[in-house]
Amino acid sequence: MRHIISLLMENEAGALSRVAGLFSARGYNIESLTVAPTEDPTLSRMTIVTSGSEDVIEQIIKQLNKLIDVVKVLDLNDGKFIERELMLVKVKATGTFREEMKRMCDIFRGRIIDVADGSFTIELTGSGNKLDAFIESLDKTAILETVRTGASGIGRGDRILKV
Amino acid sequence: MADTAHPHQITGAEIVIRCLEQEKVKFIFGYPGGAVLHIYDAIYNQDHFKHILVRHEQAAVHAADAFSRATGEVGVALVTSGPGATNAITGIATAYMDSIPLVVISGQVPVPAIGLDAFQEVDMVGVTRPCVKHNFLVKDVKDIAITMKKAFHIARTGRPGPVVVDIPKDITAHFSEFIYPDTVEMRSYNPVTKGHSGQIKKAMKLLLEAKRPMVYTGGGVVLGDASVALVKLVKALGVPVTNTLMGLGGYPSTDKQFVGMLGMHGTYEANMAMQDCDVLLAVGARFDDRVIGNPDHFYSKDRIIIHVDIDPSSISKRVKVHVPIVGDVKSVLAEMNELVAAETPNQSPALKAWWAQIDAWRGKLCLNYDNSNGLIKPQYVVEKLWEVTKGEAYVTSDVGQHQMWAAQYYKFDQPRRWINSGGLGTMGVGLPYAMGVQFAHPNAQVACVTGEGSIQMNIQELSTCKQYHLPIKVILLNNRYLGMVRQWQEFFYENRYSESYMDSLPDFVKLAESYGHVGMQITKPEDVEGALKEAFDMKSRFVFMDFITDQKENVFPMIAAGKGLSEMIMSNNIGAEDL
Numbered sequence: 162m163r164h165i166i167s168l169l170m171e172n173e174a175g176a177l178s179r180v181a182g183l184f185s186a187r188g189y190n191i192e193s194l195t196v197a198p199t200e201d202p203t204l205s206r207m208t209i210v211t212s213g214s215e216d217v218i219e220q221i222i223k224q225l226n227k228l229i230d231v232v233k234v235l236d237l238n239d240g241k242f243i244e245r246e247l248m249l250v251k252v253k254a255t256g257t258f259r260e261e262m263k264r265m266c267d268i269f270r271g272r273i274i275d276v277a278d279g280s281f282t283i284e285l286t287g288s289g290n291k292l293d294a295f296i297e298s299l300d301k302t303a304i305l306e307t308v309r310t311g312a313s314g315i316g317r318g319d320r321i322l323k324v
Numbered sequence: 325m326a327d328t329a330h331p332h333q334i335t336g337a338e339i340v341i342r343c344l345e346q347e348k349v350k351f352i353f354g355y356p357g358g359a360v361l362h363i364y365d366a367i368y369n370q371d372h373f374k375h376i377l378v379r380h381e382q383a384a385v386h387a388a389d390a391f392s393r394a395t396g397e398v399g400v401a402l403v404t405s406g407p408g409a410t411n412a413i414t415g416i417a418t419a420y421m422d423s424i425p426l427v428v429i430s431g432q433v434p435v436p437a438i439g440l441d442a443f444q445e446v447d448m449v450g451v452t453r454p455c456v457k458h459n460f461l462v463k464d465v466k467d468i469a470i471t472m473k474k475a476f477h478i479a480r481t482g483r484p485g486p487v488v489v490d491i492p493k494d495i496t497a498h499f500s501e502f503i504y505p506d507t508v509e510m511r512s513y514n515p516v517t518k519g520h521s522g523q524i525k526k527a528m529k530l531l532l533e534a535k536r537p538m539v540y541t542g543g544g545v546v547l548g549d550a551s552v553a554l555v556k557l558v559k560a561l562g563v564p565v566t567n568t569l570m571g572l573g574g575y576p577s578t579d580k581q582f583v584g585m586l587g588m589h590g591t592y593e594a595n596m597a598m599q600d601c602d603v604l605l606a607v608g609a610r611f612d613d614r615v616i617g618n619p620d621h622f623y624s625k626d627r628i629i630i631h632v633d634i635d636p637s638s639i640s641k642r643v644k645v646h647v648p649i650v651g652d653v654k655s656v657l658a659e660m661n662e663l664v665a666a667e668t669p670n671q672s673p674a675l676k677a678w679w680a681q682i683d684a685w686r687g688k689l690c691l692n693y694d695n696s697n698g699l700i701k702p703q704y705v706v707e708k709l710w711e712v713t714k715g716e717a718y719v720t721s722d723v724g725q726h727q728m729w730a731a732q733y734y735k736f737d738q739p740r741r742w743i744n745s746g747g748l749g750t751m752g753v754g755l756p757y758a759m760g761v762q763f764a765h766p767n768a769q770v771a772c773v774t775g776e777g778s779i780q781m782n783i784q785e786l787s788t789c790k791q792y793h794l795p796i797k798v799i800l801l802n803n804r805y806l807g808m809v810r811q812w813q814e815f816f817y818e819n820r821y822s823e824s825y826m827d828s829l830p831d832f833v834k835l836a837e838s839y840g841h842v843g844m845q846i847t848k849p850e851d852v853e854g855a856l857k858e859a860f861d862m863k864s865r866f867v868f869m870d871f872i873t874d875q876k877e878n879v880f881p882m883i884a885a886g887k888g889l890s891e892m893i894m895s896n897n898i899g900a901e902d903l
Binding site for chain 2: 170171174175178179182186216219220223224226227229230231232324
């Protein structure tokens with residue numbers, strides 16, 4: 162099953178490689194991984210999307226907690242949560258495509274953030290499924306380039322991950 | 325940072341030394357080189373600890389590891405950058421797999437040279453990451469003291485393990501004040517100590533009501549100094565107990581409640597009792613593949629499992645556990661003892677019947693071997709070693725058949741006496757392990773049980789033993805084969821002995837003598853006991869004993885890889901109808 166794990170870790174050189182190394186050494190899946198410093202610059206927050214049986218997920222949580230630099234770990238799937246991912250898509254925007262792209266972008270509530278002679282760059286935020294759906298709905302030949310951040314997640318309401 | 329000294333300022337190298345002094349380190353094992361020259365210069369000018377010069381960095385880490393295993397203190401090794409650091413890796417990984425607290429200080433190229441493929445540069449933090457509890461690269465002289473404090477703290481607390489501190493050469497020349505913190509607080513590292521009282525009560529109720537209770541303990545009892553508490557609990561409960569390879573000595577082997585070691589080469593009675601028990605108490609052990617074999621086969625019988633371990637990730641890793649108790653084993657066992665004292669010991673008919681069953685299994689005499697063909701049997705040498713040393717020696721071993729025979733036939737009655745590489749299974753540890761133990765206990769009898777394959781993997785340390793006058797006794801069980809490899813090839817590869825014959829062996833007697841030691845070769849069974857006595861009577865000498873043993877001998881019982889606990893291959897000396 163797909164799980165989305167949030168963790169807070171010391172914002173130190175090499176901390177990311179400890180997490181990435183753990184996943185590769187123990188053969189765990191990483192679907193996506195995002196990381197950036199928090200409002201407290203000594204801490205980084207990471208969101209990892211992984212998949213595995215309940216036993217594997219339990220081991221992943223335990224092994225993450227065991228890393229010395231990791232301060233707190235939360236399996237967002239243990240409660241209600243929100244996840245969002247950002248995608249930038251550069252699409253062909255020539256002739257009839259130009260209007261078509263504008264319309265698709267509006268339907269998915271994306272924004273065109275760069276306009277060039279032959280192309281648009283569209284910014285789209287949402288769940289991974291929504292981003293997938295957008296890609297699916299485009300004419301494949303129109304897609305010039307895509308880049309996705311991977312999911313970031315946060316618990317709903319009172320579920321707070323903080324030191 | 326400053327390049328010239330102000331009052332009260334000392335160099336980074338001197339700070340490293342002062343940290344070791346503050347940690348009351350008595351020995352460090354190391355090998356000098358370019359990146360650690362400042363540190364070696366500071367060592368030259370101090371007398372708080374002794375530096376032991378090994379002949380290969382791998383041996384430095386193994387010796388520090390064994391020093392820790394024999395004493396419970398943190399072992400310390402010092403190596404230079406690049407090849408010095410990579411040579412240390414096998415030692416670090418060995419300690420990591422067996423949860424041994426170490427601080428390994430490695431030199432690094434100067435900070436401005438890092439990443440430029442400098443001479444003798446290797447990314448030590450990157451290379452060791454998968455085999456350390458934690459590691460540090462120190463990039464400012466002001467951080468040395470706090471980093472060293474953290475390194476020792478992390479190494480010795482929680483589930484212990486090796487910590488690497490990588491220090492660039494320029495940092496050891498910079499000046500700073502030395503302030504060693506008394507304590508260290510880390511928001512990201514707070515290992516649990518006390519177990520959950522509710523879970524402990526539940527566990528005790530299950531154990532007291534069990535019909536076929538069993539206790540299985542591992543290295544955690546030895547490392548956690550919980551042996552006394554374990555003995556008290558097992559005695560009070562009146563239950564059978566087994567130890568893993570790493571746990572030997574945690575419970576006295578000569579006690580009648582001890583059913584022997586379990587696992588791939590465990591006793592028949594220990595493995596059968598593990599499989600057939602209805603309530604299993606596992607303490608400081610991790611149900612690894614060499615211990616319970618195939619987990620599916622283990623699941624084929626119903627039993628309730630109580631698992632006490634300081635590392636939450638060891639619980640329900642290979643085997644699903646019903647009553648997990650995360651905590652320091654010594655503290656949890658003490659709490660269990662308080663509860664059992666309040667209860668009447670279990671004297672139920674069911675327990676009596678369980679013991680009758682265990683005695684029947686014992687009746688198989690699974691460790692019997694044929695000692696009549698006129699050749700020296702390796703098992704016989706270990707039995708005589710036990711007699712001659714009155715069971716009180718520190719015994720180190722390498723890895724292979726001799727390791728299993730030492731574990732099966734030397735009856736360890738005390739913890740920290742049996743020093744071997746259980747997890748990583750590192751050939752070559754035996755001699756450096758014996759060195760570390762002998763430094764820790766200069767007056768103790770130290771025997772290194774080894775094979776002609778393993779001993780050659782760190783044979784250069786014979787020189788270190790000479791330099792420091794270490795009176796180790798090497799018990800070489802020389803069968804001219806990589807015995808365990810040969811055994812598997814006999815059983816599973818139709819006797820195709822691919823590359824397992826040890827050709828062109830040195831004359832070990834002459835070799836020992838060339839290093840200034842005493843060498844002996846023993847070829848007849850009737851000479852074994854006398855030779856051992858003669859060797860151990862030479863209290864101040866290193867004696868290398870080359871026992872020419874039966875080449876065909878195999879280790880029994882044996883559970884083939886992937887098989888279950890009750891699917892043992894027994895010695896040919898037990899009739900097939902008994903299986």
